[in-house]
Amino acid sequence: MKKYIDTGKKDTRSGFGAGLTELGKTNPDVVALCADLTGSLKMDEFKANHPERFFQVGIAEANMMGLAAGMTIGGKIPFTGTFANFSTGRVYDQIRQSIAYSHKNVKICASHAGVTLGEDGATHQILEDIGLMKMLPGMTVINTCDFNQTKAATLAIAEHHGPVYLRFGRPKVANFTDENQTFEIGKAVSLQDGNDVTIIATGHLVWEALQAAETLNEQGISADVINIHTIKPLDQNAIISSAAKTGCVVTAEEHNYLGGLGESVARVLAENQPTPQEFVATQDTFGESGTPDQLMAKYGLNADAIVKASLKAISRKGNG
Amino acid sequence: MLPFLLCAPLGKCYFWQHIKYTSMPDMNYLNDLVVQVRRDILRQVHKVNSGHPGGSLGCTEFFVALFQEIMDRKEGFHMDGKDEDLFFLSNGHISPVFYSVLARSGYFPVEELNTFRLINSRLQGHPTTHEGLPGVRVASGSLGQGISVAVGAALTKKLNNDPHVVYALCGDGELQEGQNWEAIMYAAANKVDNIVVTVDYNGQQIDGSLDNVLPLGNLKGKFEAFGWDVLEIKEGNQLDAVIDGLNQAKGSTGKGKPVCVLMHTVMGNGVDFMMHTHAWHGKAPNDEQLEIGLAQNPVTLGDY
Numbered sequence: 174m175k176k177y178i179d180t181g182k183k184d185t186r187s188g189f190g191a192g193l194t195e196l197g198k199t200n201p202d203v204v205a206l207c208a209d210l211t212g213s214l215k216m217d218e219f220k221a222n223h224p225e226r227f228f229q230v231g232i233a234e235a236n237m238m239g240l241a242a243g244m245t246i247g248g249k250i251p252f253t254g255t256f257a258n259f260s261t262g263r264v265y266d267q268i269r270q271s272i273a274y275s276h277k278n279v280k281i282c283a284s285h286a287g288v289t290l291g292e293d294g295a296t297h298q299i300l301e302d303i304g305l306m307k308m309l310p311g312m313t314v315i316n317t318c319d320f321n322q323t324k325a326a327t328l329a330i331a332e333h334h335g336p337v338y339l340r341f342g343r344p345k346v347a348n349f350t351d352e353n354q355t356f357e358i359g360k361a362v363s364l365q366d367g368n369d370v371t372i373i374a375t376g377h378l379v380w381e382a383l384q385a386a387e388t389l390n391e392q393g394i395s396a397d398v399i400n401i402h403t404i405k406p407l408d409q410n411a412i413i414s415s416a417a418k419t420g421c422v423v424t425a426e427e428h429n430y431l432g433g434l435g436e437s438v439a440r441v442l443a444e445n446q447p448t449p450q451e452f453v454a455t456q457d458t459f460g461e462s463g464t465p466d467q468l469m470a471k472y473g474l475n476a477d478a479i480v481k482a483s484l485k486a487i488s489r490k491g492n493g
Numbered sequence: 494m495l496p497f498l499l500c501a502p503l504g505k506c507y508f509w510q511h512i513k514y515t516s517m518p519d520m521n522y523l524n525d526l527v528v529q530v531r532r533d534i535l536r537q538v539h540k541v542n543s544g545h546p547g548g549s550l551g552c553t554e555f556f557v558a559l560f561q562e563i564m565d566r567k568e569g570f571h572m573d574g575k576d577e578d579l580f581f582l583s584n585g586h587i588s589p590v591f592y593s594v595l596a597r598s599g600y601f602p603v604e605e606l607n608t609f610r611l612i613n614s615r616l617q618g619h620p621t622t623h624e625g626l627p628g629v630r631v632a633s634g635s636l637g638q639g640i641s642v643a644v645g646a647a648l649t650k651k652l653n654n655d656p657h658v659v660y661a662l663c664g665d666g667e668l669q670e671g672q673n674w675e676a677i678m679y680a681a682a683n684k685v686d687n688i689v690v691t692v693d694y695n696g697q698q699i700d701g702s703l704d705n706v707l708p709l710g711n712l713k714g715k716f717e718a719f720g721w722d723v724l725e726i727k728e729g730n731q732l733d734a735v736i737d738g739l740n741q742a743k744g745s746t747g748k749g750k751p752v753c754v755l756m757h758t759v760m761g762n763g764v765d766f767m768m769h770t771h772a773w774h775g776k777a778p779n780d781e782q783l784e785i786g787l788a789q790n791p792v793t794l795g796d797y
Contacts, residue, residue, distance in 0.1 A: 204652070228648065228683075236641045236675035243581075243645020246574055246630055247653050251645075266635050267672070271642055275622045275632045 174390055175365055177349045177383050183320035185341035185377075186284040190215025191320075192327025193252060193282075197223045200250070200331055206241055207254040208234045213343075214254035214284050234259045238267035242277040250331055251279050257286035257340055258299035261306055272336050273309040280330050281306075285343045286316070287427035288455070288472055289377055289465040298460035304432020306338040307405045313358060314405040316340040316426070316434075318379035320348040322402060325356035333358055340376065342427075344465040347380040359403045361411035367395035370483045371415040371422045375401050375434045378425035378453065378474060385479035396483060404434050409441045416448040421486035423451045425479050427469075430454035449489035451482035518562050523732055525793035526597060527557050531763045532796060533593035535786045537609040538777040544610060544618065547773035548664065549590035551695050551730070551758040555662065556594040558735040563743060565657060570600055570627035578657045579646055581631060583639020584664035584693065585619035586775065591628075592616050596797070600628035603797040637670025639663055640690055644680045644751075647688040658746050659688045666698030669707050674719070680751040681720030689742045691754040694729070697771040713755055722750040729758035764789055 196203045197219045205219050206228040220227040230237040234255055241251035253260065260283035261268070272279045283302065290298045307314045313335060317323040323341050330337045350362075364379070365386050374382035379400045386396040397415045401408065416422050422442065424435035435452040442448045455472050469475045530553050538544035560566070564578040571577075582591050589609065596603040601615070608614035615626040619634025631642050643661035650657060663673065680688060692712070696703045703709060716723045722745050726738035738754060745752045760774065761767025764786040767778075778786055 225652070230679060231675075233675035233679065235638075235672040236644075236679055239638050239641020239672065239676065240645035240648065240679070242631060243642035243647070244649045246572065246579070246646045247649035247655070248573055248575075249649050249652065267638055267641075270632050270635045271638050275630075277631070 174387070177364070179347035179349050181348060182345040183348045184343060184345045185317055185320060185323040186213070186343060187215050188317070188320035188323030189282055189284065189327050189339070189341055190218060192324040194218040194222065195324075195328060196331050197226070202248055202250045203252060203331055204228065204244060204249045205252045205254065206230055206237050208232060208237050208259065210255050213256070214282070216254050234264045235267050238264045238279075239271050241279045242271035242275060245277045245279060252282050253279065254282050254284070256290070256297060257283035257302045258297055261302040261338070262299060265305060269309060273312050276311060277336060278334055280337045280339060282327070282339045284341055286340045287342060287377070288460040288468040288474070289342050289344045289427065291343065291465050291468065292462050294462040295459040300427070300429045300455050300460060301432060302338075302340060303404055303426070303428050303434065307432075307437065311335060312405065313337040313403065314340070315358070315403050316376040317402055318376055318400060319346060319350050321350045321352050321354060322356065325354050326402065329356040329358055342377055346377055349380060349383075356402075359406040359408060361408035362400040362402065363398075363411070364400055365396055365398035367397040368419055369394045369396065370487050371397045371399065371419045372425065372479060372483060373399045373401055373412065373422060373434070373438055374425040375404060377427050378479070381474070381476040382425050382479055384476035385483065388476065388480050389483055394483070394487070401434060404437055407437050407441065409445070412438055412441050413446045416442055416446045420490045421449045423453060423479060423482045423486050425453035425474075427474055428454055429457055431457055449486055451486045453478050453482050518736060520733065523557055523561055526561065527553050527732060528763075528790045529792070529794040530557060530590060530593045530597065531790045532787055532792065533606055534589040535764065535778060535783055535790075536796065537589045537592070537606055539783045540607070541610040542777045544589055544777055545586040545775045546589065546777065547697070547760040547767060547771070547775075548584065548587040548693060548695065550762050550764060550767060551760045552587055552590050552662065552693050553763065554730050554732045554735045555691065555693070555756060555758075556590050558732060558739055559660060560594050560598045562736050563739045564660065572622075572630060574630065574646070575653065576655055576657065579630065579643075579659045581639050581643040581646070581659070581661040582620060582633055583661055584636065584667050585633030588616070588618065588620050591620060595628035597794070601626065606797045636664070636667040637672045640673050640676040643688055643690065644676050644685055647685050650687055657687070658743060661688065661690045663690065663692055664698075665692055665694045665696065665709060665712070666703055666706070668692065668709055668712070677716065677719045677721065684749050685751050686749050687746055689739070689746060689752045689754060691739075691756050693758055694755050695758045695760040697760045697774060699771065699774050701771055716753045720750060721753045722748070723753045723755060726754060726756040729756035730762045
């Protein structure tokens with residue numbers, strides 16, 4: 174089994190901030206817009222380094238999306254920053270018409286996704302955003318798992334022409350992927366090689382999936398662990414070949430089981446490789462106030478939940 | 494004449510398709526074009542028995558003035574719009590007038606107006622970039638988004654040190670959408686002074702008169718209170734008045750404030766039974782009504 178080391182807990186949003194800072198230095202076309210959450214989105218350094226390329230739009234997300242769409246005309250690459258809830262549901266029609274349908278090169282960067290936003294509660298914890306964004310034709314949807322991967326993804330999306338939704342979070346979590354990784358949009362990352370069960374995880378659930386795989390290993394079960402950072406376009410081949418090898422699948426995400434990664438994987442399996450699948454996700458519910466750890470436990474989004482789902486998936490093998 | 498002198502010395506006026514040889518606007522030609530565009534509007538919506546003739550007819554003089562006299566346009570269509578003036582249509586439902594003037598300004602063949610709202614057409618019910626129609630830089634139709642996009646494009650022009658102007662048109666009823674006021678607040682606060690937003694002030698919307706649906710109150714006062722320079726065109730269906738007003742607006746750019754033009758128009762202008770009512774906002778004429786409308790606007794430059 175490969176060993177993954179947490180090199181020190183960091184928030185994924187700081188990975189975004191670090192990536193944006195680097196882009197500021199390397200790509201003069203990158204501009205950043207923020208709806209009164211500069212500190213939360215870790216955009217301060219970009220703002221300080223490039224005040225002429227930073228646009229404080231105030232608490233006006235709809236206008237921010239329209240401005241970003243317009244700024245692409247003439248060659249700029251706008252990165253918008255606000256919480257995931259205000260980056261998607263609040264401005265869905267603006268994104269749909271002015272960005273996605275108009276195929277504008279806007280990068281919608283969304284922090285504080287999911288229940289790990291914590292104490293602010295359900296008004297701010299969106300669990301529907303992956304579904305909303307993956308439904309938009311032409312939209313690329315990415316959910317990164319740690320600081321290093323978020324930084325790499327931020328750099329990569331600037332090179333990709335077309336609208337992108339980049340989803341990350343608030344809390345400090347394990348930082349375990351390679352500091353100098355190359356982020357390939359649409360390419361799954363194999364983290365563990367196993368034969369008994371496939372665990373496909375995205376975002377904060379990737380580290381939990383690795384912990385679950387260790388627990389399973391102690392019980393003599395080998396798990397194939399795949400990190401799907403790009404939910405759309407989805408790496409179908411990685412999913413199909415792993416499912417063919419193990420015969421059962423668990424998907425894990427900090428999102429509603431309706432509309433999330435799990436449903437995308439289920440579609441791929443149904444079409445290509447019918448396989449029993451268990452969903453580690455929220456069960457069509459809103460979140461609530463609490464600490465991130467408490468909420469992950471209460472809503473069944475941790476390593477323990479993945480272990481249980483894996484055992485159940487294994488028990489269903491051959492039963493369809 | 495003042496309008497042309499304002500841009501002629503810069504040597505940057507490109508009269509693509511409509512080539513000008515004198516320093517005076519060719520008012521005979523432009524008036525002919527206005528009548529021909531009205532015919533195009535009526536024929537487009539009649540053929541598919543759908544579309545929005547009322548607002549289109551009301552803005553005919555505006556589009557002819559903007560594309561033929563006001564905007565500094567490059568030949569051909571370039572999505573990036575560098576080193577030329579840009580236009581964004583926010584009230585996308587008046588696509589018939591937009592398409593007609595784009596075609597008759599050289600962006601695509603006028604025969605293509607035959608495909609308006611048909612399956613597999615680039616001339617969608619509401620304008621879009623999706624099918625690659627030259628002249629369109631953003632989709633519009635869901636109301637209230639165009640000013641934001643135009644302000645964004647104006648910001649990029651400033652970043653690129655491109656001195657050209659961004660024009661936008663929105664409906665008056667559309668100003669009921671809150672996003673407009675976010676954009677209006679932003680543009681003034683950030684001194685986006687390379688933009689001219691014209692409001693088609695016809696006082697009508699689908700459900701009736703604007704005052705009956707949701708009055709805008711003192712619209713001029715509202716724009717001024719938000720920090721905009723506001724001009725009015727009292728006769729928005731008089732071509733010379735529109736040209737003069739838009740030239741004045743262009744001359745008001747670059748002075749620290751975004752520029753708003755309140756353009757008073759009559760919905761359905763040029764077809765008597767369509768005027769002074771909201772009834773033709775989104776309804777096409779039948780065969781008989783088409784003939785009456787066309788008879789009031791005899792062929793000038795040739796039908797498509």
